[in-house]
Amino acid sequence: MAQSDAPPVLKQRHPTHLPSDTSSTVLHDVDDDTLSHTEEKKPLLTNKPLPTRHLLKAAPTWLYYIGFLTLLFAAAFQAHYTLPAPVSELYNPTTGQAQFAEGNVRRIVKHMSEQIGYRIVGTEQDLETQTYLLAEIKSLEKQAEMQALRGVDGLPKFETWVQVADGSHQFDFMSKAVMKMYTNMTNIIVRLSCGPECDKNAILLNGHYDTTLGSPGAVDDALPIGVMLEIIRIMSQRPAPKMNSVIFLFNGGEESLQDASHSFITNHELKDKVKAVINLEGCGTAGPEILFQANSRPMVEAYGRVPYPHGTVMGNDLFATGVILSDTDFRQFVEYGKLTGLDMAVYKNSYLYHTHLDVEEHTEQGLPQHMGENTLALTTYLADNISLEDLDKTSSVVYFDVFGLFFVMYSMKAATIAHIALGLLALWTVVIGASRPTFRSVGSVFCSCIAALLMPIITASGLQMLGSSMVWFTHEWYSLVIFGPLSAFGIFLVQYVAHDSKASHGANELSTLSGIQMLYTIALVLGTSVGLASSYFLAMYSLFASIALIYNHQRAQARSHGSGAQNVATATVAYGTYFVASALQTPYFTYLAFSLLDLVVPLTGRTGVDAPVDNVMAVITGFGIFSFSPAIMALAHRFGHKVLKRILVGLAVAQLAILLISSATLPVYDIMHPKRVLIQHLRNLTSGESLLHVAHADPGPILPYVAEVEAIFNAKATFRSGSQHPDDWNSVYPFSQFLDSYVVDTTTYIRAHTTNKTIANSDKPLTELIEDAPKLVAENIQYDSLTGIRSMTVLCTHPNYIWTVSSFDANVVSWSLNIPVPSKEKFHYVVRNAGGYRSDGWRLDLSYHVEDAAVGAEDRLRVELTAMETEGFGKDTERELKGSGDIGVLRQIVKTRPNYVTLTYFSSVVSTFHL
Incomplete structure (x- = not known):
C-alpha cells in the first residue's frame, strides 16, 4: 500500500528531531475546522489520551455530522415518497384536451374491487367483470366517435376482440414443475392504430382483471386495468399513433398461474404483431410504481422519458436471483413471445397484498396518477417515435433514477470503461498521497462490514429467546431501531481494535478513509469483471470516497502553503471531508434503502414458517447501517480510544434497552399489518373426513389464533406436517410446500348445528351426502404387452367446482398436453386446471409405462383429484349439505376473525381414483 509522506516542515519553536515516518508519530491532528486558530498550529507530540477539553470537542463534532446525515436522510425520504397531486378533471381546463385523471381510475377500481369483489377465475364474478369491462370499452369507443363527429380529425382506429381459448403450458415455480391446463380462458383486447401501416408492429400493455383467493384486488390488479382504460380514453381522443399500434390486453387469468397471457401470446391473431410489452402489476398499495424488470436498452431509454422515473437495475438483478417469490405475466411474453419490454409494479405497503385489505380506500392518493402519467408518456413515445423492428434483447444495461428527478441509462460496456477510470482515479490518489491505505485499514473496513452484518444476529437471537420474533414487522x-445499535457497535468495535496507537489520530482517520475507498474499488473491480450491472452502486462509493480524499488533499496543501511549507500534505483529515464524502452518497443510498425495506419487510410475512426472517432482517439492517455513511468509520478515530470506548458502551446499553422494551411492548401484528392465515375446509370423499386446515405464512406466533379456532368448533387441533402430508394443500400447489397445518375435525360441529335430523343422527361420513362431486373416469383404455405401455383418455367433470388439481406418479410416455414430458423416469406429476365461468370439465390423453408387466392392463393409475368450491371468496359462504341449515364452517371462521389476522379461505373436496 501507500507509504507515508515525509513529515511537515515545522516552525522552529517545535522540536527539530522528528521521526522520519509520521505514521509512527502520535500527532493529535485535530484540524482547523475543530480546534482554535492557535491550537491548529501545534501538533502535539504525545501518546497520552486527549485532554478533557478535547474530549468535550468530540460532542459537537459528532452532533454536527450526525445532524447533517439526518438532514440527508429526511431529504431522501421526501424524494422517495412524494407522489404527484391527483387530477380529477377529465379534460384540461385550459387546453380542453383529454388528460389523465386519477379520479376516473378510482371509479373503475372501486367498482371492480367493491361492487364486483373477489374476481376468481371460474366464478360468477369472473363473468361479471368481463361484462363490466366490455361496457366500459364500448363507452370509450362511443366517446371517441363523438369526438370525430365534432370534427376532430386523425383519431385512431378503435378495435375490440374477445378471446376464449383452451391451452396448456409448464409453469416452473418455487423449484416445482406445474403442468397447467386451462379451458375457456378469456381475454379482452383493444387496439388503437393509424391503420394498416401502424398495424405491422404493436406495443402491448398488459394487466389482469382476475384476483387471487384472498383479495378483492384493488391494486392487484384493478389499478392497472383502470390505468389502461384511462389511457384508451385519452389516446382514442388524440391523433392516431404515428408509427406503431397500441394493443391493450385485459387478461383474465394471471393468478391462476399466468394462463390468459400464455393464451394470448401463443394463440391470438395479433400475437405476431406485438414487438414489445409493458406489463403493469401491483403488489402493494402505496408509494411510486417502480420499473423492476427490463430486458431491452431501447425500452429502458424510452422509460427515461417518463415524468416520474423510479427504478434501478438492482431490482432487475435481485429479481433474477429468485429470492423474490413472485412472478408476473412478463414471464410469458418473454418466454413464449420472445418479446422485449418493461415490467412495472406498485410495491410499497405490500402488507395488504393478496389480502382482504387491498381495497380502493387503502390505495394512496397520487399513486394512480403516478402510474398513469408514466405509462401514458411511455406508451405515447413508443407509439410515435420508436421503430420496434429488431429491438435488441439484453440485460447488459445499467439504469437508475436519481431521486425520481431524472433517469440515467448506459451500456455495460460504457460502465466497464467508467469503472476502469474510477479504478485509475483511486490509484492516482494513492500516487499523489491523497489516499494512504494500509493492509490494516482495508482489512478493518472489511471486518467492520462483516461485523455490521453479523452482530445484529445476536439481537435476533435475543428476540427469539424472549418469544418476540418479528416485533419489527409492523413498520419497515x-x-x-431494533437491529441498528448492535450493527453500529460491530462497526466501531472493529475500528476500536484496529486503531493504531502508534500513529496519530489523523493518520488513523486518513488511512481508514483510504481503506474505505480501496475496499469499494476492489469490490467494483470484482463486480464489473462478472458483468454485474448493479456494480454502478459500488462505483458511486468509490467515486465519492476519491472525491473526498482529493478535497482533503487540497485542504492539506492549502494549510501547508499557509504555514510556509511547499506542497506537503499532513496525515490529517479536514472535518469538511466527511461532509463531502456523504453529501451525495448518503442520500442516494438512503433513497435505495427505502425501496429495499419497503419490499423486504412485508415480504417476510409470506416467506414460510421456516424462514429465518429475524436473521434476514438483522443482516439487511446491518448492510444498511454500514452503507449509510462509511466515512463515519474514519471519524470514529478522530478523538482516539477513549471516545470510541464511550461510543461502544453507549451503543451496547442502547441495544439492551431497545431489545427489552421492544420485546415487551411492540405487537407483532396489527390491523394494517396483519398475519396471513390460510384456511381450507377439506372434505375427503375417499376417507370420509371433514377437516379444517389452518396454516400460516410466516414464523410469527400462530398458536393464539389456533386456540380461538379450537374454541369456535369445540375441538382440539392436531399438528400435521406439510412434508409428511404434501397433498393436503394441493389446491394451491406449489405454495403448498410451505404449509404445515393445525387440523380441526369439523364433523361434530356440523352434526351439532344442522337442522336435518338424519344428518345429525347418522353414523355415515358426511362426505357421502355431498352432491355433484368432481369425478374422473378413464375411457379408450389400451395396453400394449410388447411395449408395456398403457394408454387412456382421462375425463374430468366438476360442475360448480373450479381449479382442479390432479396428482399422480407415473412414467409418462406421451400426453395431449402441449408440453414436453419432463422426465423419462417415474415422476410425480401435478396438473392444475383453471377455466372460465361454467368450465365444468376437461380431457387428457395419457400413455405411461406399466411397472409390473405381470399386472399389465390392470396396473391402474392412482390419481388424487382436488377441486375448489365456487362459494366463499369474500361472500362468506360455502356449499352446505342439502337441508342442513346454518352450519357454514367458513362463515364462522370469517365472522370471528381477529383484526390482526387476514384470511385466505376456501373449501375443497378431494377424492382418490384408480383409473
Whole structure:
C-alpha cells in the first residue's frame, strides 16, 4: 500500500528531531475546522489520551455530522415518497384536451374491487367483470366517435376482440414443475392504430382483471386495468399513433398461474404483431410504481422519458436471483413471445397484498396518477417515435433514477470503461498521497462490514429467546431501531481494535478513509469483471470516497502553503471531508434503502414458517447501517480510544434497552399489518373426513389464533406436517410446500348445528351426502404387452367446482398436453386446471409405462383429484349439505376473525381414483 509522506516542515519553536515516518508519530491532528486558530498550529507530540477539553470537542463534532446525515436522510425520504397531486378533471381546463385523471381510475377500481369483489377465475364474478369491462370499452369507443363527429380529425382506429381459448403450458415455480391446463380462458383486447401501416408492429400493455383467493384486488390488479382504460380514453381522443399500434390486453387469468397471457401470446391473431410489452402489476398499495424488470436498452431509454422515473437495475438483478417469490405475466411474453419490454409494479405497503385489505380506500392518493402519467408518456413515445423492428434483447444495461428527478441509462460496456477510470482515479490518489491505505485499514473496513452484518444476529437471537420474533414487522423502519445499535457497535468495535496507537489520530482517520475507498474499488473491480450491472452502486462509493480524499488533499496543501511549507500534505483529515464524502452518497443510498425495506419487510410475512426472517432482517439492517455513511468509520478515530470506548458502551446499553422494551411492548401484528392465515375446509370423499386446515405464512406466533379456532368448533387441533402430508394443500400447489397445518375435525360441529335430523343422527361420513362431486373416469383404455405401455383418455367433470388439481406418479410416455414430458423416469406429476365461468370439465390423453408387466392392463393409475368450491371468496359462504341449515364452517371462521389476522379461505373436496 501507500507509504507515508515525509513529515511537515515545522516552525522552529517545535522540536527539530522528528521521526522520519509520521505514521509512527502520535500527532493529535485535530484540524482547523475543530480546534482554535492557535491550537491548529501545534501538533502535539504525545501518546497520552486527549485532554478533557478535547474530549468535550468530540460532542459537537459528532452532533454536527450526525445532524447533517439526518438532514440527508429526511431529504431522501421526501424524494422517495412524494407522489404527484391527483387530477380529477377529465379534460384540461385550459387546453380542453383529454388528460389523465386519477379520479376516473378510482371509479373503475372501486367498482371492480367493491361492487364486483373477489374476481376468481371460474366464478360468477369472473363473468361479471368481463361484462363490466366490455361496457366500459364500448363507452370509450362511443366517446371517441363523438369526438370525430365534432370534427376532430386523425383519431385512431378503435378495435375490440374477445378471446376464449383452451391451452396448456409448464409453469416452473418455487423449484416445482406445474403442468397447467386451462379451458375457456378469456381475454379482452383493444387496439388503437393509424391503420394498416401502424398495424405491422404493436406495443402491448398488459394487466389482469382476475384476483387471487384472498383479495378483492384493488391494486392487484384493478389499478392497472383502470390505468389502461384511462389511457384508451385519452389516446382514442388524440391523433392516431404515428408509427406503431397500441394493443391493450385485459387478461383474465394471471393468478391462476399466468394462463390468459400464455393464451394470448401463443394463440391470438395479433400475437405476431406485438414487438414489445409493458406489463403493469401491483403488489402493494402505496408509494411510486417502480420499473423492476427490463430486458431491452431501447425500452429502458424510452422509460427515461417518463415524468416520474423510479427504478434501478438492482431490482432487475435481485429479481433474477429468485429470492423474490413472485412472478408476473412478463414471464410469458418473454418466454413464449420472445418479446422485449418493461415490467412495472406498485410495491410499497405490500402488507395488504393478496389480502382482504387491498381495497380502493387503502390505495394512496397520487399513486394512480403516478402510474398513469408514466405509462401514458411511455406508451405515447413508443407509439410515435420508436421503430420496434429488431429491438435488441439484453440485460447488459445499467439504469437508475436519481431521486425520481431524472433517469440515467448506459451500456455495460460504457460502465466497464467508467469503472476502469474510477479504478485509475483511486490509484492516482494513492500516487499523489491523497489516499494512504494500509493492509490494516482495508482489512478493518472489511471486518467492520462483516461485523455490521453479523452482530445484529445476536439481537435476533435475543428476540427469539424472549418469544418476540418479528416485533419489527409492523413498520419497515422498526428494524433500523431494533437491529441498528448492535450493527453500529460491530462497526466501531472493529475500528476500536484496529486503531493504531502508534500513529496519530489523523493518520488513523486518513488511512481508514483510504481503506474505505480501496475496499469499494476492489469490490467494483470484482463486480464489473462478472458483468454485474448493479456494480454502478459500488462505483458511486468509490467515486465519492476519491472525491473526498482529493478535497482533503487540497485542504492539506492549502494549510501547508499557509504555514510556509511547499506542497506537503499532513496525515490529517479536514472535518469538511466527511461532509463531502456523504453529501451525495448518503442520500442516494438512503433513497435505495427505502425501496429495499419497503419490499423486504412485508415480504417476510409470506416467506414460510421456516424462514429465518429475524436473521434476514438483522443482516439487511446491518448492510444498511454500514452503507449509510462509511466515512463515519474514519471519524470514529478522530478523538482516539477513549471516545470510541464511550461510543461502544453507549451503543451496547442502547441495544439492551431497545431489545427489552421492544420485546415487551411492540405487537407483532396489527390491523394494517396483519398475519396471513390460510384456511381450507377439506372434505375427503375417499376417507370420509371433514377437516379444517389452518396454516400460516410466516414464523410469527400462530398458536393464539389456533386456540380461538379450537374454541369456535369445540375441538382440539392436531399438528400435521406439510412434508409428511404434501397433498393436503394441493389446491394451491406449489405454495403448498410451505404449509404445515393445525387440523380441526369439523364433523361434530356440523352434526351439532344442522337442522336435518338424519344428518345429525347418522353414523355415515358426511362426505357421502355431498352432491355433484368432481369425478374422473378413464375411457379408450389400451395396453400394449410388447411395449408395456398403457394408454387412456382421462375425463374430468366438476360442475360448480373450479381449479382442479390432479396428482399422480407415473412414467409418462406421451400426453395431449402441449408440453414436453419432463422426465423419462417415474415422476410425480401435478396438473392444475383453471377455466372460465361454467368450465365444468376437461380431457387428457395419457400413455405411461406399466411397472409390473405381470399386472399389465390392470396396473391402474392412482390419481388424487382436488377441486375448489365456487362459494366463499369474500361472500362468506360455502356449499352446505342439502337441508342442513346454518352450519357454514367458513362463515364462522370469517365472522370471528381477529383484526390482526387476514384470511385466505376456501373449501375443497378431494377424492382418490384408480383409473
